Amino acid sequence: xxxxxxFMKYRKIAGTLSIIIFLASILTLTFRGLTLGLDFxxxxxxxxxxxxxxxxxxxxxxxxxxxxEDSQVVNFGTDLDVLIKVADQxxxxxxxxxxxxxxxxxxxxxxxxxSEFVGPQIGxxxxxxxxxxxxxxxxxxxxxxxxxxxxxxxxxxVSALGHDVVIVLGCFSIFAWDFDLTVLAALLAVIGxxxxxxxxxxxxxxxxxxxxxxxxxxxxxxxxxxxxxxxRTIITSLTTLLVLFALxxxxxxxxxxxxxxxxxxxxxxxxxxxxxxxxxxxSLGITQDDMAIPEPEGADFDEMP
Amino acid sequence: MNKFSPFKYTLILLVLALxxxxxxxxxxxxxxxxxxAYTDSGQSADQALLESVTENLETGSITFDEIxxxxxxxxxxxxxxEDQLSAKTVLQRALLDKVIVALNLEPTTPQWLKDIxxxxxxxxxxxxxxxxxxxxxxxxxxxxxRLEAQLNSYRKTFREKKIFLTDSSSKGMTMFFEFKDDEGFxxxxxxxxxxxxxxxxxxxxxxxxxxxxxxxxxxxxxxxIKEIRDYxxxxxxxxxxxxxxxxxxxxxxxxxxxxxxxxxELPGVQDPTAAKKIIGKTANLEFRLEAKPNASRxxxxxxxxxxxxxxxxxxxxxxxxxxxxxxxxxxFDENGRSQVNITxxxxxxxxxxxxxxxxxxxxxxxxxxxxxxxSEIDKDEEGKEVIIQTAYxxxxxxxxxxxxxxxxxxxRITGVGSPQEASELALLLRAGALAAPMKFVxxxxxxxxxxxxxxxxxxxxxVIGFMLVVLFMAFYxxxxxxxxNVALFSNLILITAIMSILGAALSLPGIAGIVLTxxxxxxxxxxxxxxxxxxxxxxxxxxxxxxxxxxxFVTIFDxxxxxxxxxxxxxxxxxxxxxxxxxxxxxxxxxxxFTAIMVTRSIVNLVYGGKNIKExxx
Numbered sequence: 001x002x003x004x005x006x007f008m009k010y011r012k013i014a015g016t017l018s019i020i021i022f023l024a025s026i027l028t029l030t031f032r033g034l035t036l037g038l039d040f041x042x043x044x045x046x047x048x049x050x051x052x053x054x055x056x057x058x059x060x061x062x063x064x065x066x067x068x069e070d071s072q073v074v075n076f077g078t079d080l081d082v083l084i085k086v087a088d089q090x091x092x093x094x095x096x097x098x099x100x101x102x103x104x105x106x107x108x109x110x111x112x113x114x115s116e117f118v119g120p121q122i123g124x125x126x127x128x129x130x131x132x133x134x135x136x137x138x139x140x141x142x143x144x145x146x147x148x149x150x151x152x153x154x155x156x157x158v159s160a161l162g163h164d165v166v167i168v169l170g171c172f173s174i175f176a177w178d179f180d181l182t183v184l185a186a187l188l189a190v191i192g193x194x195x196x197x198x199x200x201x202x203x204x205x206x207x208x209x210x211x212x213x214x215x216x217x218x219x220x221x222x223x224x225x226x227x228x229x230x231x232r233t234i235i236t237s238l239t240t241l242l243v244l245f246a247l248x249x250x251x252x253x254x255x256x257x258x259x260x261x262x263x264x265x266x267x268x269x270x271x272x273x274x275x276x277x278x279x280x281x282x283s284l285g286i287t288q289d290d291m292a293i294p295e296p297e298g299a300d301f302d303e304m305p
Numbered sequence: 306m307n308k309f310s311p312f313k314y315t316l317i318l319l320v321l322a323l324x325x326x327x328x329x330x331x332x333x334x335x336x337x338x339x340x341x342a343y344t345d346s347g348q349s350a351d352q353a354l355l356e357s358v359t360e361n362l363e364t365g366s367i368t369f370d371e372i373x374x375x376x377x378x379x380x381x382x383x384x385x386x387e388d389q390l391s392a393k394t395v396l397q398r399a400l401l402d403k404v405i406v407a408l409n410l411e412p413t414t415p416q417w418l419k420d421i422x423x424x425x426x427x428x429x430x431x432x433x434x435x436x437x438x439x440x441x442x443x444x445x446x447x448x449x450x451r452l453e454a455q456l457n458s459y460r461k462t463f464r465e466k467k468i469f470l471t472d473s474s475s476k477g478m479t480m481f482f483e484f485k486d487d488e489g490f491x492x493x494x495x496x497x498x499x500x501x502x503x504x505x506x507x508x509x510x511x512x513x514x515x516x517x518x519x520x521x522x523x524x525x526x527x528x529x530i531k532e533i534r535d536y537x538x539x540x541x542x543x544x545x546x547x548x549x550x551x552x553x554x555x556x557x558x559x560x561x562x563x564x565x566x567x568x569x570e571l572p573g574v575q576d577p578t579a580a581k582k583i584i585g586k587t588a589n590l591e592f593r594l595e596a597k598p599n600a601s602r603x604x605x606x607x608x609x610x611x612x613x614x615x616x617x618x619x620x621x622x623x624x625x626x627x628x629x630x631x632x633x634x635x636x637f638d639e640n641g642r643s644q645v646n647i648t649x650x651x652x653x654x655x656x657x658x659x660x661x662x663x664x665x666x667x668x669x670x671x672x673x674x675x676x677x678x679x680s681e682i683d684k685d686e687e688g689k690e691v692i693i694q695t696a697y698x699x700x701x702x703x704x705x706x707x708x709x710x711x712x713x714x715x716x717r718i719t720g721v722g723s724p725q726e727a728s729e730l731a732l733l734l735r736a737g738a739l740a741a742p743m744k745f746v747x748x749x750x751x752x753x754x755x756x757x758x759x760x761x762x763x764x765x766x767x768v769i770g771f772m773l774v775v776l777f778m779a780f781y782x783x784x785x786x787x788x789x790n791v792a793l794f795s796n797l798i799l800i801t802a803i804m805s806i807l808g809a810a811l812s813l814p815g816i817a818g819i820v821l822t823x824x825x826x827x828x829x830x831x832x833x834x835x836x837x838x839x840x841x842x843x844x845x846x847x848x849x850x851x852x853x854x855x856x857x858f859v860t861i862f863d864x865x866x867x868x869x870x871x872x873x874x875x876x877x878x879x880x881x882x883x884x885x886x887x888x889x890x891x892x893x894x895x896x897x898x899f900t901a902i903m904v905t906r907s908i909v910n911l912v913y914g915g916k917n918i919k920e921x922x923x
Contacts, residue, residue, distance in 0.1 A: 004731065033850040048625035049754070092744035097581070113755040119746035122439065133878035139870050144867055155810060182814055185883045189890065190873045192868035199864045232828075237833070239777060243770030247820050250769055252762035254431070255817050261823070 003227045007274060008219035011282060014275040022163055025170025032173050038116055038182025042123030044095040045087045048110040053079040062106045077253040093117045130184045137191055149239060150290055151204055156280035157198045160272040162256030164194045168264045182258040197273035204229050209291045218286055223280045237270045306847045307914040309907055317907050322793055327802035330418055330425040335410035337389035339564055341379040341396060343407050349377040358396060365395040378841040407482050409555035409573065426805050429812030429885055434573040434756030436580055439747035442565045447741030448478060456480050457622050467491050479512060481526040490519040537741040540628050543568060548584055590734065593619040594660060595668030597703065598665050611673055611701040619670050624660040629653025633734035635727040638679030643727035644719040647734060654714030661712040671704040703730060714871050763816035769871060770820045774827055785923050788908035789830035790899040799896040814883035822893030829901035833857040838923045846921035850913060854906055869894050
């Protein structure tokens with residue numbers, strides 16, 4: 001495949017688009033916020049399965065009649081499964097049992113599938129830990145890339161990662177999808193994946209800056225590198241998306257949020273490895289001098305830029 | 306070119322063979338079994354129990370596969386679940402409350418595999434079903450009760466030394482004394498500084514000593530607080546383990562998490578409510594002397610009885626707390642009335658001896674202390690309604706009996722009512738021994754049906770995802786694709802083997818991690834193959850293969866190290882299932898690097914190495 005797509009010709013448009021979506025995500029995250037799942041919000045959740053469909057309205061009225069006003073009743077997966085969430089912050093760990101018993105006695109006998117209770121302080125601790133973890137991961141990756149490549153690449157890589165994470169979060173905010181621990185795990189996996197892509201592209205850009213002496217325009221070299229890695233980028237995204245769709249469709253409701261976050265992350269990550277990294281490098285004015293030490297053919301991995 | 310030495314092939318084959326062997330235990334289905342243990346956690350299962358279980362199974366004509374003694378349990382394996390269930394009923398009926406019978410699944414790993422450390426994958430709670438609790442130990446109240454006890458012991462010391470206090474109290478983490486005169490102040494200071502009670506090495510440090518007002522303020526040092534915390538958490542861990550034992554769960558986890566939390570995981574528990582009742586019994590006990598009728602108000606406290614509205618006055622001084630009880634059982638006295646036999650540890654025995662010796666004929670009460678919480682609605686500064694949860698302590702008398710003799714480490718309480726009530730008291734004494742109250746801060750219950758469902762969906766998505774990728778690779782890369790698929794398959798085997806050896810629990814997000822690794826593992830091969838394609842334009846096939854592999858290596862290495870960083874961060878911040886995801890992801894990254902580079906290369910080398918190839922299709 002000898003593709004010659006002039007990626008850098010459109011870099012301004014792509015850059016503007018990225019910035020707009022990024023800012024939009026920040027806006028919705030600030031004003032709408034995330035729909036926090038039980039792990040982060042704290043509260044009680046009960047999943048009950050029934051032999052035949054039940055009327056959610058009736059369950060709701062039973063709950064309201066018994067002073068569980070602040071509760072959400074929805075079907076989960078099939079219409080035989082009922083999920084009840086109570087945003088009670090008093091730290092009462094008996095609530096799940098009480099609701100299950102109450103429904104059993106009020107003419108809704110079913111089987112308890114799962115019951116979860118997360119105390120308010122655990123929720124806020126997990127929130128803090130999650131945020132800190134994300135920042136620590138980004139920072140450590142920044143260090144590694146700066147050490148292995150050069151600081152301009154590191155800035156490019158980290159802005160690509162930030163771009164991907166914020167936009168995925170923005171989607172979760174706009175569509176009010178539940179953000180829980182598994183989605184956080186997926187986001188960290190997105191960081192890993194998107195980085196994978198970024199490194200492959202950066203690696204090729206670095207190599208071409210060193211070997212393609214006859215080209216002197218940075219955008220030419222970057223275009224060449226992007227075209228050279230394009231088939232790999234697409235194939236890898238494709239295989240990863242194949243398994244992710246398998247997870248999304250067949251993996252059950254508990255990891256639907258997880259696979260959704262990853263699917264979005266892979267799509268956005270693929271785009272960002274092409275546009276965000278290269279765009280950053282161009283904006284930072286990367287030149288052949290940045291790759292100072294001339295490398296012999298087949299450079300080994302223990303050299304330093 | 307492109308030939309491996311026989312040594313390298315042997316090494317790769319060896320790694321793969323080891324992988325296959327250690328993944329093998331997962332192919333043997335588990336067998337229904339029961340575990341039988343004595344109710345009394347101090348008594349381990351013995352030959353006698355083994356014989357009586359065997360005998361009961363034989364009289365009940367239940368066929369069993371194997372029966373043996375292991376650790377503190379008798380384990381019996383059966384051929385069917387029906388046999389397992391009827392065995393449980395038969396044994397419970399025959400041996401009554403003397404034993405606990407727990408149902409579980411025993412792996413059927415062959416002996417030779419067991420000998421080399423082979424075992425099947427452990428399943429996380431979301432796959433096996435069960436309960437997960439996170440409990441927080443109330444350290445503050447442990448500190449308070451310790452401080453209170455210490456204050457009482459000083460009051461007593463000072464009284465004995467004729468040092469007169471005009472005031473003394475404990476508040477928060479500090480203890481306050483006010484002495485009648487200079488003389489008292491000085492000798493008290495000497496006593497406190499002696500034996501390093503107060504000072505650099507002591508548990509207390511001096512905040513203020515005012516010789517004009519004759520007051521002393523002392524508080525716990527950081528290290529003393531840490532020690533008390535460790536003791537309280539450690540003691541509660543032991544108690545929880547005993548309570549879990551009473552539940553008869555196989556392979557439970559009771560672990561400390563962080564400084565003051567305890568995780569309890571009970572896989573396969575069918576009735577979470579019952580489990581919670583026993584685990585969550587946040588009870589403590591206090592032994593106190595009944596107050597003399599003429600005792601001053603400051604020295605006595607009034608308490609209600611647990612089962613009636615009667616009240617009694619007890620001394621403020623605590624003789625022994627429940628955490629000193631090592632055992633309690635029921636029996637009958639000479640007149641056939643039920644009694645509770647109690648055993649204390651050494652320290653508890655000494656305190657009991659000191660307290661009861663001079664007080665024969667007086668009453669000794671057992672106080673049941675329960676940590677409860679109530680919620681109130683209040684308004685915050687902005688006038689918004691917030692729910693405030695306040696914890697309070699409820700103390701009630703469960704037994705008040707007359708001291709008949711000087712008591713030591715073992716004694717009995719008579720007049721406790723019916724045998725039923727006696728055995729309940731014994732259970733509370735045995736299981737109620739918490740050094741500090743605890744409360745539930747997190748709880749997750751997964752019903753057995755959901756666990757089974759999760760295994761099915763997880764397994765199905767792995768198979769489907771795997772098949773899709775395999776088909777794509779074979780179709781797109783032909784010969785090279787098949788090599789990559791062999792690598793992918795060996796990767797799955799290696800992940801399973803390593804997870805099994807490490808004993809890391811497989812959770813649903815863990816399965817997702819494996820699926821994700823499958824998708825990402827091919828990346829290394831895709832990188833190599835597209836590199837070979839490029840090199841082919843410039844070079845002849847053999848050197849294109851060689852350069853393709855070696856050039857792609859740098860990229861693969863960098864990409865995987867950074868993903869590993871993300872996985873490690875995830876491991877450190879995550880708990881439970883998320884940790885499971887991080888573990889499978891990390892293992893997957895390492896094994897995929899080996900399989901994608903070494904295994905693929907060896908197959909490519911076997912096929913093309915040393916041959917004269919004119920045209921290469923990648």
